[in-house]
Amino acid sequence: MRISLRWLRELCPVLLSDDEMAQRLTFAGLEVEGRERRALGEGVVAARVVKSAPIAGSDHLSICQVDDGEGTHQVVCGAQNYAEGDVVAMARVGVRLPGGVEIRKAKLRGVESSGMLCSPRELGLSDDHSGLLILPPRTRIGAPVEELLGLPDTIFEVNVTPNRPDALSHLGVARELSALTGVPVRMPFTQPAGSGELPARVDVEDPQRCPRYIARVIDNVRIGPSPLSIQERLRSLGVRPINTVVDATNIALLELGHPLHAFDLDKLAQNRIVVRRAREGEPITTLDGKERKLSADDLVIADAEKPVGLAGVMGGQTSEVSPTTKRVLLESAMFEPKGIRRTARRHGLHTEASHRFERGMDEETAAFAADRCAELIVELAGGRVLPGAVDRYPSPKPPTRVWVRPARISAVLGTRVPSAEVEQRLESIGLRPLEGGEERRLWAVPSWRGDLTREIDCAEEVARLRGYETIPIAIHPAGIGETAAIRAPERATAAGRAALAAHGFDEVINYSFVAERDLVALYVGQPAPAVIRVANPLTAEQGAMRLSLLPGLLRNVSYNLARGPHGLELYELGRIYLPMPDPRHPQGPLAWPAYEANHLGLALTGRKPKSWTGGGEPFDFYDLKGAVEDLLEAMGIEGVRFAPIEVPAFHPATSAALLVGDSRAGLLGQAHPQVAEHFEVPPQTFLAELNWDFLLGASRPLKSFHGVPKFPAVERDLAFVVDAGVPAEKLLEEIRTADSAHLLEEVTLFDLYRGAPVPEGKKSMAFGLTLRAADRTLTDAEADALIARIRARLEKNLGARIRA
């Protein structure tokens, strides 16, 4: 809401500077978000164009002789919209215009020019740059234009919260200022209705949607431009001046906050107003020139035949006030907020009127606004207000009453506010005491404060008027047993994140929505599972809730590789969104609508960091697997296995399922070539996606101590050649299940070799074995016996050939 301080001071003549006003209003809840100074200074004056002649050789410049009351000046001017004898705005030499331009003596096309004739835009008044600002012919020559426009002024941009429609007006802000300073409000003049029969008939068919409708008639109006000061006032507040009558309704709106509408009474069929629901599909052309089809839920103002306005939103063209209008029917009504909001949304309209009616106007102000606007129309357009008003108000609304206990207010605010102060604050915003005593009193709320219905609302009023800084600072300690524990999942998450960081993985955070085509691409020809779609995404790239963390990570890889060739190790820990019931959250009213599973995604590509000591090798599957193994170890997850698997998104030859116990806890491997192509990442990109919720469930991040071994270990190596197709896991299993394998403490693969002299189709492997008995020193003989048994098993079961 734009507020003119000049106007505000007319309504509440406080002696505060602009800065002080901004401060007081902001800390009372009307935040001043911006301000604009509108001033022209003394040097821009009304001047008469005495003579104007084109400059030879220029198609638009003229030499003007201009009288500014102090003398005649020669000024070069490029505008075309004036004639000799017109009074225009001239900036004298030495003036600095609002845009920063300084007027100097200059030569244009060899012609001396002292001063500048200005357009409204050059004066910072509006965007109009079509020609000079033409002043009324009888303007005093030499008068500062500022005075004619009602300037200087400061405009505040005030952020009015949705609960305070009363503050969407100068009167409303003046009331606030009055409550804060004690300076009384000066109410503007009105034309009370009196009694009389009007030449118009009003029927309200839907009193629920239109609880009050007041009509006044003004006869014999003159339609024309409003005085410059009125035009400037409207423009400075963001409203386009139209004509005397429309401007009067807008001035009343900005002053009192209540939207009004003026109809050309003679264009209303049978001089009738009917407030009714529209018929489904009924047409109307609104003032913005758009033809609209109405819904049966829209409330319209109709005449005897057709809708002439969308009630509380926008008028219609057929009954618009025009230069030929003689009789005006002035509408001041109250419409139900929700209905207005539905209509405004349905038709994509947001107007000064709908904005206010949505937030709630009131029936009492409607009457006051009708009287005030009648006065303004007569002031601006002349004519005569016909005595009497049509007032359709079948069920007058009683004032809201609220019980207030000062002790309760003190308790909520955490500071003692004396009863006398509570009462003074409430009275300062227009509440009237009805009954009760100091401890508990009943108050009548003024009609314009529809937001005050409960004691707590009054507590807020008291708090903000006395200032939130009066509330002390206190800490409420946590009680016995209320200290938050470090839960196992938190500990496991911290350990997991530390392991990933140690491996060099940078954490990313991607949007939860992705392009659906990216999800589809992940399934490589197979149908993608059901996805949750956003109905109104900002772009199609954000249309589907992610089913996997991989699309985001793959996009991160391609984004980063395009900006520098290096190795990338990225991880994301976040939710995926599945359209199915969430097994973790109870059924019932608090069930989660969708299954929001926590996943961990990893992406790895490029080369390891290279330095003078080495490095620079390309990342491969085993780097990824190692990271996963370290992660699981850090989280205290045991019973982990990896098994080859063929699934979409992953390369069928180089991918594995992570198994914890018998459950699949994730996938890891190389990106499927088609996936790599779709996301524009290198084929050697390695990905993992793990079910984090499952891993947290399987983790034991707080480990138990098992004692340090008391007896020495025996180390033995075992090297052999087997078929290349035998998986390492199979060998380890054979080694571990040999008799007396409890003596086997650790098995490490320390060499793997293929190629000559190892025969084609075979591989050579070497394991280091650590043997130890818990209760004695192992003898060489015992160790040899165990090794022999292992050898025998490998030879027998896997056809391994032991190397010396």
Add this chain to the structure above:
Amino acid sequence: MIEQIEKLLGQARSELASAADEKQIEAVRVKYLGKSGSLSGLRKAMGSVPAQERPRMGKLVTDAIAQFEGLLEEARKNVSRKSLEADLQREKLDVTLPGRRLERGRRHVVSQAFDDIIEIFARLGFHVADGPEIEWDLYNFEKLGFPSDHPARDMQDTFFLETRLPPPPGSPPGTHGQQLLLRTHTSPVQVREMISHPPPVRIIAPGKVYRSDSDITHTPMFHQVECLHVEEGISMAHLRGTLDAFAKAFFGPQVKTRLRPSYFPFTEPSAEVDISHPLCDGKGCRVCKFSGWLEVLGSGMVNPDVLEGVGYDPEKYTGYAFGAGIDRLAMLRHGIDDLRSLFENDVRFLEQL
């Protein structure tokens, strides 16, 4: 003979002194103590010494040999010390070469802020609560005082979901409450937490939230932390206390907080919270538009209607709540000026923080 011994020892001393290594020392030893060495020769020459002189002379020779061996030992030590010194010099490293480092991965700056916030509130006695991001209108709006067709809904541009999922049991069919959306704030966790737990409730709920807006200060997804404390005897002074403690713990002890009246449908009284700008120390700079203050979060006393809606007695229990944008808090701490950069995931950005 005595002169001879003295002479030999003198010779040996100077020869050993100039011996550069074990080998030369050995040569000296052989020269004096070898089979035909000059000192060993003296022993052999003992036969020609008169008998009564023999014991004295014998002792002189023995002493001379012992002395010579002492010299040998000393020379060996000398040589080995010198050779060690030379070896040490040969092994001299260029300590200015770069060390062998591990590439450490970084936490996302938002995630770092998350951890700090959880930690700070744990110290103040708050538990972490969680809720769904895909939420019913019922919990995101209606139970928080935003009825359908209410202008307060304009304060938050909402993403709605096209997908239909089974509605929450107990809500009247076909009502607005059954509309699925992406939560616009973490506040629905307040409602869920209070419905499922009797008072006292003291929680924070950090998480992702969504609004359909995108520019330098808005992204369609961002992070919030909700704070809720409902108990008997809670006042707005406790709200100020918790906010002040949090701001000081997160930004530093010099930071001040202030409250400005505002409006949120689910709090009453409501307040916007400003902190003194930690970077310019409240003196005013470009970032804080020369005011010295920055708006960081919205807060207030839990609206009695909300308490009543979850089955709490608003006459008995009061509480405060606030919701802060975590991304913005993180940006302030690190001097990041474009919110969107948080979600571009450019490693040149990630690895600086």
